[in-house]
Structures are given as C-alpha cells and as structure tokens.
Amino acid sequence: MTTTTASKSLADEAAQVMRAVTLIKLGARMQVLESEIPKLSRERLIRLYREVKGASPPKGMLPFSEDWYLTWAPNIHTSMFANVYAFLETYSDGLDRVDLLTRAYGLYAEHFQVQGELLQMDLTRAWTFIRFRDAGILRLAGCTRCRGKFVAHAHEPSHSMVCGICRPPSRAGKTKAAAKAALERSVALAQAA
Ligand SMILES: [Zn+2]
Structure with missing residues (x-):
C-alpha cells in the first residue's frame, strides 16, 4: 500500500466518523446509522453512540407507521x-x-x-x-x-x-x-x- 492510499483511507474513515457523530447528535437511532454509514461496523457505531450520548443506544425496531x-x-x-x-x-x-x-x-x-x-x-x-x-x-x-x-x-x-x-x-x-x-x-x- 502506498502512503497516499493509506492516508486517503484514514481521511475517509475520519469523514465517516464525523458523519456518524453529526447524525448521533441530531438524534439518529442505530437503524439510521447502520443504513447510512455502512462503512463503519455496528460495534464501532455503538461505541460512538455511547461516547456522544453517554448511554447505550435504545434497543428494538423503529415503531413508526x-x-x-x-x-x-x-x-x-x-x-x-x-x-x-x-x-x-x-x-x-x-x-x-x-x-x-x-x-x-x-x-x-x-x-x-x-x-x-x-x-x-x-x-x-x-x-x-x-x-x-x-x-x-x-x-x-x-x-x-x-x-x-x-x-x-x-x-x-x-x-x-x-x-x-x-x-x-x-x-x-x-x-x-x-x-x-x-x-x-x-x-x-x-x-x-
Ligand atoms: Zn393550505
């Protein structure tokens, strides 16, 4: 792997984390995060959620009709x-x-x-x-x-x-x-x- 590719993928990952954090701050639940930020693993998203909100994401499916x-x-x-x-x-x-x-x-x-x-x-x-x-x-x-x-x-x-x-x-x-x-x-x- 060249340096350029490596730094590119680091920058991309940082961007994905920023997007996830923005969504979490605005009130996104896990279903939204998993669907819109597919490049980050579920475990990673849960950790980010806990860091931003200070609590685990609520469980269960979205009840909306x-x-x-x-x-x-x-x-x-x-x-x-x-x-x-x-x-x-x-x-x-x-x-x-x-x-x-x-x-x-x-x-x-x-x-x-x-x-x-x-x-x-x-x-x-x-x-x-x-x-x-x-x-x-x-x-x-x-x-x-x-x-x-x-x-x-x-x-x-x-x-x-x-x-x-x-x-x-x-x-x-x-x-x-x-x-x-x-x-x-x-x-x-x-x-x-
Ligand atoms: Zn009207």
Whole structure:
C-alpha cells in the first residue's frame, strides 16, 4: 500500500466518523446509522453512540407507521422539513443523502426552536419520512387553497387536497400561526433559488 492510499483511507474513515457523530447528535437511532454509514461496523457505531450520548443506544425496531406523518401537528412539521429537503435536493449539487438529511433537519429544528415551539419530529422520524417518500408511500402534494406543499399519501387524489393550516382542528390556535410562518419561510427559501 502506498502512503497516499493509506492516508486517503484514514481521511475517509475520519469523514465517516464525523458523519456518524453529526447524525448521533441530531438524534439518529442505530437503524439510521447502520443504513447510512455502512462503512463503519455496528460495534464501532455503538461505541460512538455511547461516547456522544453517554448511554447505550435504545434497543428494538423503529415503531413508526406512515400515518403518524398525516396527523395534524406532525404533518405541518414534516411538511416544513420535506420542503427544505426537496429544495436542497434540487438546488445543491454534490450533497448526498446524509448531507441533505442533516442540513434539512438542522434548518427545520432551528426554525421551530426560534419560534419557541417543541419539535414534533426527531431526526430518525425525518429519515423514516424520506424512506417512505422514496418508496412511493408518501409525497408532497399542493394544497388547493394556499398552494403550499404538504405531506400526503401518495395514492390520495391531489385535486381536492386541503392542508392542515387552511383547515386546522379547533384546538390548534397558537401552533397555527407558527406553522404558517414556517411554511412561508420554506416557500421563500425555495423562491430565492
Ligand atoms: Zn393550505
């Protein structure tokens, strides 16, 4: 092995570790890490997880079903994330899935934290959404009233779709204003391109 190859593979490994640490800090569970950082062994990922979090990763499978993304507040949060993700996917060259995920999730989290709102969605849920989207189970569909794009079932007809902001449940006062601001921001971000 030449020195160049050796230092190249060291640098690559360091990069993989950095990516794993970023994901762990944002709340990724083991399934996310094993799927997105396949170059690091499971044992290595568990050790990194313990180092970053100070505790062992939770055991068990992810309990998520696609229906969670369609309930009111989670739908608005996921839609904000999904719009940012789609924007970055379209306009940022050379970003892979881990980059897209960490950047879009970072922007999503920052936005709602600035609003003083609790995050509905952790990074693992965001990752699971992308899996559902890529599998053709969920997609972004346009609201027929406000023209914003919201997460919907892929098989749901889009000509009659009305989003959760245009038709909120009665208990939804304060969150409604924050959600509207979030969607306006993601639309502005997309239009700035
Ligand atoms: Zn709407």
